[in-house]
Amino acid sequence: MFDTIMVPVDGSKYSDKAIDYAIAIAEKFNSKIVAVHVLKEFSANSYDNEEDxxxxxxxxxxxxANNAGVxxxxxxxxxxxxxxxATIVRKTRADLVIMHAFGSDTFDDDLNENQIGSVSERVIRTGNVPVLLIK
Known part of the structure; x- marks a missing residue:
């Protein structure tokens, strides 16, 4: 059903939950995972540090994933x-995206169960593959 599952990662606890779901679904459907991390184009931090x-x-x-045989x-x-x-989803040829609903741990106090992050919202709106959001 799903050959390639893309999971964007940013190091947040939400991202970690999305990884766990992606691995579980990949095991069930014998899928591969495409893990993606996007370095911001314009950052005040050192590029080398961000790359590391x-x-x-x-x-x-x-x-x-490898420990789970994925x-x-x-x-x-x-x-x-x-x-x-949306371009990354297309170029990785993902047929399912599993991602966190929120972009960072830093706003926990301001989140409610009806909110999603701007990146998640954009993937849902502009993508052409199923998206599973993890809270």
Whole structure:
């Protein structure tokens, strides 16, 4: 049913939950996971540091998936998650996206169960594959 499951990762607890769901579904359907981390184009932080953090996040997904017997492909991309996610979904040839509903742990106090992040909303609105949002 699903050959390629894309899971965007950002290191948040929401992202970690999405990874767990992606692995469970990949096991069930014998799918591969495409783990994606997007480095922001314009950041005040050192690119090398951000790249190292991204590599570490993707490596953790691969390790966890491989331990479950799930094949993983890693993509570390420089861009704008809000602008580029639909293109990333298309280029990775994902037929399911599993992602967190929120973009960061930093706003926990301001979130309610009816909200989703701007990137998640954009993927739902502009994508042409099923999207499973994890809270």
């Amino acid at each position: 953090k991204g590599d570490d996040l993707l490596g953790k997904v691969t390790e966890k 094949s993983t492909i890693e993509h570390l991309i420089t861009g704008d998650p809000l602008r580029d996610m």
